[in-house]
Amino acid sequence: MTKIMSPDELEKELRAIGAAQYHDKHPFHAMLHGGALNKGQVQAWALNRYCYQSAVPRKDAAFMSRCHDRKLRREWIHRIMDHDGYGEEEGGIERWLVLTDGLGLDRDYVVSRKGALPGTKFAVEAYVNFVREKPLVEAVASSLTELFAPNIHKQRIAGMLENYDFINDDVMHYFRRRLTQAPRDADFALEYVKQNARTPEAQQGALDALRFKTDVLWAQLDALHVAYVEPGMVPPGAFVPDQA
Amino acid sequence: MTKIMSPDELEKELRAIGAAQYHDKHPFHAMLHGGALNKGQVQAWALNRYCYQSAVPRKDAAFMSRCHDRKLRREWIHRIMDHDGYGEEEGGIERWLVLTDGLGLDRDYVVSRKGALPGTKFAVEAYVNFVREKPLVEAVASSLTELFAPNIHKQRIAGMLENYDFINDDVMHYFRRRLTQAPRDADFALEYVKQNARTPEAQQGALDALRFKTDVLWAQLDALHVAYVEPGMVPPGAFVPDQA
Numbered sequence: 001m002t003k004i005m006s007p008d009e010l011e012k013e014l015r016a017i018g019a020a021q022y023h024d025k026h027p028f029h030a031m032l033h034g035g036a037l038n039k040g041q042v043q044a045w046a047l048n049r050y051c052y053q054s055a056v057p058r059k060d061a062a063f064m065s066r067c068h069d070r071k072l073r074r075e076w077i078h079r080i081m082d083h084d085g086y087g088e089e090e091g092g093i094e095r096w097l098v099l100t101d102g103l104g105l106d107r108d109y110v111v112s113r114k115g116a117l118p119g120t121k122f123a124v125e126a127y128v129n130f131v132r133e134k135p136l137v138e139a140v141a142s143s144l145t146e147l148f149a150p151n152i153h154k155q156r157i158a159g160m161l162e163n164y165d166f167i168n169d170d171v172m173h174y175f176r177r178r179l180t181q182a183p184r185d186a187d188f189a190l191e192y193v194k195q196n197a198r199t200p201e202a203q204q205g206a207l208d209a210l211r212f213k214t215d216v217l218w219a220q221l222d223a224l225h226v227a228y229v230e231p232g233m234v235p236p237g238a239f240v241p242d243q244a
Numbered sequence: 245m246t247k248i249m250s251p252d253e254l255e256k257e258l259r260a261i262g263a264a265q266y267h268d269k270h271p272f273h274a275m276l277h278g279g280a281l282n283k284g285q286v287q288a289w290a291l292n293r294y295c296y297q298s299a300v301p302r303k304d305a306a307f308m309s310r311c312h313d314r315k316l317r318r319e320w321i322h323r324i325m326d327h328d329g330y331g332e333e334e335g336g337i338e339r340w341l342v343l344t345d346g347l348g349l350d351r352d353y354v355v356s357r358k359g360a361l362p363g364t365k366f367a368v369e370a371y372v373n374f375v376r377e378k379p380l381v382e383a384v385a386s387s388l389t390e391l392f393a394p395n396i397h398k399q400r401i402a403g404m405l406e407n408y409d410f411i412n413d414d415v416m417h418y419f420r421r422r423l424t425q426a427p428r429d430a431d432f433a434l435e436y437v438k439q440n441a442r443t444p445e446a447q448q449g450a451l452d453a454l455r456f457k458t459d460v461l462w463a464q465l466d467a468l469h470v471a472y473v474e475p476g477m478v479p480p481g482a483f484v485p486d487q488a
Contacts, residue, residue, distance in 0.1 A: 057317055061308035064301065064324070065376065070337055073301055073328050077321070080308070084317050093314055132309065 007194035010203050014141070014190070017210050018148035023217040024155070028225045033155050035163025040241020042164065043103045044228045046096075047239055048120040050110050052220060053096045055124045057083045062132040063139050075188065082181050092181075095174035102171035115239030119223030127216045134209065137196045141206035142213040144193065146186035153178050251438035254447050258385070258434070261454050262392035267461040268399070272469045277399050279407025284485020286408065287347045288472045290340075291483055292364040294354050296464060297340045299368045301327045306376040307383050319432065326425050336425075339418035346415035359483030363467030371460045378453065381440045385450035386457040388437065390430035397422050 005013065023029060031037050032045060060079045067073050085091025100110045109115060131139040153175040160167045197206045227234050234240050249257065267273060275281050276289060304323045311317050329335025344354045353359060375383040397419040404411045441450045471478050478484050 054312070054314070057314070058309050058311070061305045061311075061317075064305035065303075065309050065372070067302070067305075068298070070298070070301070070328055070335075073305075073324070074330065077324060077328070077330065080317070080321060084314055084321070086318065086321065091314075128309070 002200045004198075004200050005203055010194055010197060010206070011190060013203075013207055014144055014193070014210055015147065017207065017214060018145070021211070021214045021218065022145065022148040022152075023214065023221055024148070024152045026218060026221040026225075028221040028229070029152070031229075033159030033163070035159070038241075039103070039164070039166050041224075041228050042160075042166070043100075043105055043241055044239055045224055046100045046103055047105055047110050048116050048220060048224055050093075050096055050100060051113050051116045051120050051124050052127075053083065053093050054111075054113075055128055057093075059128045059131045062128055063136075066132070066139075067136065072192075079185060092174055092177065095177065099171040099174055102168070103166065114237070117223045117227055117235060117238050119226075120220050123216045123219040123223070127213065130209070130212060135202070135205060137193060137202055138205045138209035140189050141193045141197070141209035143189045144186060144210050145213050145217060146182040147190065149182040149186075150179055153182070246444045248442075248444050249447055254438055254441060254450070255434060257447075257451055258388055258437070258454055259391065261451065261458060262389070265455070265458045265462065266389065266392040266396075267458065267465055268392070268396045270462060270465040270469075272465040272473070273396070275473075277403030277407070279403070282485075283347070283408070283410050285468075285472050286404075286410070287344075287349055287485055288483055289468055290344045290347055291349055291354055292360050292464065292468055294337075294340055294344060295357050295360045295364050295368050296371075297327065297337050298355075298357075299372055301337075303372045303375045306372055307380075310376070310383075311380065316436075323429060336418055336421065339421060343415040343418055346412070347410065358481070361467040361471055361479060361482050363471075364464050367460045367463040367467070371457065374453070374456060379446070379449060381437055381446055382449045382453035384433050385437045385441070385453040387433045388430060388454050389457050389461060390426040391434065393426040393430075394423055397426070 028045075032042070037045070057080045060076060060083075064073050064076055064080075067076070081089065081091065083092045085094055097107055097110065101107060113121065127142070130142055134142075157172050157175050161169065161172065193206050197203045227238060228241070272289075276286070281289070301324045304320060304327075308317050308320055308324075311320070325333065325335065327336045329338055341351055341354065345351060357365065371386070374386060378386075401416050401419050405413065405416065437450050441447045471482060472485070
């Protein structure tokens, strides 16, 4: 535990976390991609996941608010623009709302987050707070779930298009865009962590940060699973699908 | 104190704060613009002011990290780019470093902030923390010193070019750029505060926030004044000019 790793050993350990506990292992994901959900359950997923999407720019701004290195801020800011959009570019949050529109959800209701599960909101805000408070290298490491994202996005595009007649190509644009954005960001962040986690403690901190982030993603699917897989389990105030 | 003001009455009160206590009233400013400082004192001013310049993007990122309104974040983000630069655009911090270069200061030393006065650093970080912690409308109101900035920038460009042979047109580019940037930002922020401070308490909060911000600016000049106007007053570890 207290031995220093080489940068490549650290990378191997980071990647092993994805293999062990990324949310592509969650039963709810298998159901989502495999066509086992009804429309109401997919609505619940998209509406809750909006909370996460819409928090990402706040998370990235929290990172920049603590970063004294102008070069690093200049590198990081495109993440905010990728999600919020800028000028003519609509951004990933808008693309996510195209998905929720396509699922027949009211946009104002989605954006209000009023129907989102408490478990979703707590997990998402835990992530924003983590990035606001932890050492910079841990904040960067917590973004490394993007190393594992392209696979899940590919599965999702193929599986959801194939399995749901209420999903068409237009509403999957968010995921297609992330296929190029996520690897670029993950490569930069991985290199940063490998170069800047230079003590055994910092390396363990980076590994723990990535485990924390997989927990953030996993907990969101747990919240969906408990509320929307068994009938009669939707918590007070949360979105109630027509067909659940 | 507890009566609600109309938006225009609030604007009048906000502008009155500038008239009463903006740092253009500080004796050190009169000396700076009037040619009463030697080169070492101007160096001390530029080096300390770098701390403030370089903190502005962190302050704006702190604002965005708390802002759930995507439209407002999309509006605000250009402030970070104005200072940090983006892509080909060098940004205001780089332009400030052209000024410190021109004054013969070592760039790495300036960027390290090692020679900056403790009073400068405390004031600047108080501003970042204020924006991180206070209600959004107060965070926006604290930016409203930009309402009063163009005048001081014009005085500074004219006064410094006229009065110092070690200042030339090239190094004053930072201030010229702010002549267009600051009014655009101030107009937006003023409108936001007028529209969003809708209780007597919120209006007093906005006024107090702007007073706080004038204190942040004033305290930086106080720190310079005590350290660099009387001989023998430079605190331990702070920049020592050759000619002070």
